Amino acid sequence: MLELLQPHATLFAVILLIGAGVASVALLRLREHLGETRVRARRSTLLYELSQRLTLVVDGREIAHTLAATVEETLQRGALVFLRAADGRPQLVDRPTTAAPALGAAEHAAAAHALAADEPVSAGSGLASGSPWTFLPLSLPESATAAGDTPPRALGVLAVHQGALSRGPRAEEEARLLYAIRDQAALALERVRLVEVEQRDRLLAESERLSSAMLASVSHDLRTPLASIMGGASSLLELGPSLSEVARRELLESVLSEAERLDRFVQNLLDMTRLGHGALVPQRQWSDVRDLIGSAQRVLRRALADREVRIEVASDYPLLHVDPYLLEHVLTNLLDNARKYSPAGAPLRISADATAQRCTLVVEDQGRGIPATERERVFDMFARLDARDRQVAGTGLGLAICRGFIAALGGTIVAEEGPGGRGTRIVIDLPRTPMPVLPTCEEEAV
Amino acid sequence: MSAGGRRVLAIDDEPQIRKLLRISLEGHGYEVIEAATGGEGIRRCGADAPDLVVLDLGLPDLDGLAVIPELRRITAVPIIVLSVRAGELDKVAALDAGANDYVTKPFGIEELVARVRVALRARPQAPTQTSFSHGPLTLDLPRRRVTLAGDPLKLSKTEFDLLALLMRNAGLVMTHRQLLREIWGPEHEDDVQYLRVYVGQLRQKLGDDPSAPRFIANEQGVGYRFVDDAAP
Numbered sequence: 001m002l003e004l005l006q007p008h009a010t011l012f013a014v015i016l017l018i019g020a021g022v023a024s025v026a027l028l029r030l031r032e033h034l035g036e037t038r039v040r041a042r043r044s045t046l047l048y049e050l051s052q053r054l055t056l057v058v059d060g061r062e063i064a065h066t067l068a069a070t071v072e073e074t075l076q077r078g079a080l081v082f083l084r085a086a087d088g089r090p091q092l093v094d095r096p097t098t099a100a101p102a103l104g105a106a107e108h109a110a111a112a113h114a115l116a117a118d119e120p121v122s123a124g125s126g127l128a129s130g131s132p133w134t135f136l137p138l139s140l141p142e143s144a145t146a147a148g149d150t151p152p153r154a155l156g157v158l159a160v161h162q163g164a165l166s167r168g169p170r171a172e173e174e175a176r177l178l179y180a181i182r183d184q185a186a187l188a189l190e191r192v193r194l195v196e197v198e199q200r201d202r203l204l205a206e207s208e209r210l211s212s213a214m215l216a217s218v219s220h221d222l223r224t225p226l227a228s229i230m231g232g233a234s235s236l237l238e239l240g241p242s243l244s245e246v247a248r249r250e251l252l253e254s255v256l257s258e259a260e261r262l263d264r265f266v267q268n269l270l271d272m273t274r275l276g277h278g279a280l281v282p283q284r285q286w287s288d289v290r291d292l293i294g295s296a297q298r299v300l301r302r303a304l305a306d307r308e309v310r311i312e313v314a315s316d317y318p319l320l321h322v323d324p325y326l327l328e329h330v331l332t333n334l335l336d337n338a339r340k341y342s343p344a345g346a347p348l349r350i351s352a353d354a355t356a357q358r359c360t361l362v363v364e365d366q367g368r369g370i371p372a373t374e375r376e377r378v379f380d381m382f383a384r385l386d387a388r389d390r391q392v393a394g395t396g397l398g399l400a401i402c403r404g405f406i407a408a409l410g411g412t413i414v415a416e417e418g419p420g421g422r423g424t425r426i427v428i429d430l431p432r433t434p435m436p437v438l439p440t441c442e443e444e445a446v
Numbered sequence: 447m448s449a450g451g452r453r454v455l456a457i458d459d460e461p462q463i464r465k466l467l468r469i470s471l472e473g474h475g476y477e478v479i480e481a482a483t484g485g486e487g488i489r490r491c492g493a494d495a496p497d498l499v500v501l502d503l504g505l506p507d508l509d510g511l512a513v514i515p516e517l518r519r520i521t522a523v524p525i526i527v528l529s530v531r532a533g534e535l536d537k538v539a540a541l542d543a544g545a546n547d548y549v550t551k552p553f554g555i556e557e558l559v560a561r562v563r564v565a566l567r568a569r570p571q572a573p574t575q576t577s578f579s580h581g582p583l584t585l586d587l588p589r590r591r592v593t594l595a596g597d598p599l600k601l602s603k604t605e606f607d608l609l610a611l612l613m614r615n616a617g618l619v620m621t622h623r624q625l626l627r628e629i630w631g632p633e634h635e636d637d638v639q640y641l642r643v644y645v646g647q648l649r650q651k652l653g654d655d656p657s658a659p660r661f662i663a664n665e666q667g668v669g670y671r672f673v674d675d676a677a678p
Binding site: 256259263285286287288290291292293294295297298309311319324325328435436438 | 552554638639640642643645646649655656657658659664666667
């Protein structure tokens with residue numbers, strides 16, 4: 001009967017068969033392709049989620065935890081992460097929640113090798129022979145290094161428990177996924193490392209700025225009075241009797257007042273050292289603010305001789321439970337500043353008022369004032385507002401010391417515009433401590 | 447003004463300071479002997495019988511504070527200590543240990559000379575003297591009366607006792623503790639607030655401005671000193 005089949009029909013059948021074959025192959029391929037796409041989509045989603053998590057992380061240990069958790073979730077294998085410690089050795093990041101078995105000494109050695117040589121150590125080979133763990137160094141893919149950079153060393157090691165090994169395409173897919181996860185983690189670690197380096201550099205730059213500002217300031221502020229002293233004394237020696245009495249007195253007065261100025265500057269340096277050590281413990285004592293103002297005036301007696309200093313302390317101003325040295329140094333610095341930044345002979349004013357909770361102290365001058373934008377910056381060390389400041393010696397430390405000391409006393413200090421919009425007001429605000437009860441008043445003297 | 451040939455023993459390890467003390471004090475008519483260490487100072491004190499000792503607290507061999515009791519064992523003459531400004535606690539300890547006054551380094555020589563003068567003032571006048579005055583202020587001890595520019599001042603018992611104690615030791619520093627012990631008793635020797643309040647009250651009644659005191663001067667961290675003609 002088959003002879004009855006026309007050659008067209010056979011051809012048609014063959015074509016159909018081939019068509020079906022091609023179609024089924026195509027379908028298979030399509031299904032495979034779909035499967036691949038789904039896998040790839042899943043992988044992309046995973047990696048995307050991982051990168052999102054890692055972006056927010058600023059800590060190496062957190063990256064390690066995230067990495068290990070991700071590997072365990074997605075690949076169903078135990079994972080442990082080592083990070084490069086300061087001495088170059090791998091340090092295991094603890095994961096109390098992991099079900100992964102503990103690592104032995106040989107495995108630690110394998111991790112160390114992976115880290116040092118930036119080379120993977122596979123389970124069952126080399127240093128990891130006899131171990132189910134594979135060690136992958138966490139280093140950047142080559143493409144991530146900028147041209148001219150030294151190739152980055154591995155920043156850690158990812159240890160993956162091989163467990164039941166997959167075979168075939170699944171194994172390939174897992175490997176691809178693993179490496180992609182590993183790369184993301186390595187990038188995150190590198191980012192953290194760069195941030196740390198940048199912070200350290202910034203800190204170093206700031207320290208260097210302070211050091212050189214300090215050197216410049218100390219050099220200038222020590223040398224200026226010294227120059228006057230040496231100049232004055234040597235003139236006195238050289239010119240001796242040929243000097244008029246007035247001239248001799250003038251030179252001697254200048255030697256003395258410059259020496260006092262030098263003394264104040266040295267005191268400021270010492271104060272700064274105390275603040276720098278961070279262990280400033282105020283020795284509190286019940287103190288009368290009038291005593292402290294008087295002491296500050298006495299220290300600056302010669303310097304303030306050319307002007308009036310008005311003192312207005314409220315009659316009910318309480319005793320302050322403060323460290324009197326700290327507050328006296330603050331007042332001395334503020335008075336000296338007010339003097340330096342005012343025209344010669346211009347009056348200064350110190351006022352003190354109190355409420356139930358707080359005590360204030362205000363030092364006012366009618367000098368050139370501080371622009372609103374600079375009123376915080378003046379309290380920084382060695383802040384100088386402009387070139388004119390270079391002529392006004394010793395202004396680098398004073399306000400910084402004031403702020404440090406007042407803070408140690410639990411108070412605040414700010415700069416404000418002076419009265420009538422002219423000059424400067426420095427306002428100190430201190431907490432008020434209630435005084436213990438005093439013995440009752442006795443009878444009058446006869 | 448001659449000092450009547452009084453002898454001052456200067457104990458300081460710094461040759462520059464010793465030179466300064468010698469030249470200045472000799473310029474004021476004092477005889478000056480020097481010692482560079484605590485040990486030498488104690489020896490010379492015993493051997494040369496000075497009328498007053500100037501002692502630096504920063505000595506290399508013996509802590510200045512340890513020298514004072516040793517000196518006190520052999521002499522009752524006034525001791526004036528020299529200390530750096532940061533050592534306020536040192537000064538109080540020195541005064542408590544038996545020193546009579548102090549000068550802070552760096553110091554102007556007029557301050558030291560004033561302290562020396564006050565310290566050397568004939569002390570026998572203290573127990574027998576009953577009336578003390580300074581400028582317009584007069585204090586009559588037995589009658590317990592105080593007048594300022596002729597007008598009587600009303601003072602409480604404590605205020606009077608405090609003023610009398612300060613005036614009896616005019617020119618000399620009195621530590622917080624000394625003042626508190628004498629007026630309020632040893633159980634109050636640390637209650638500085640009592641002192642502050644009463645000195646404040648006295649100042650008000652005397653019209654004394656702490657920035658430019660005519661009568662009661664504050665010695666920061668140490669105590670008070672009644673202003674004296676001999677002492678700036």
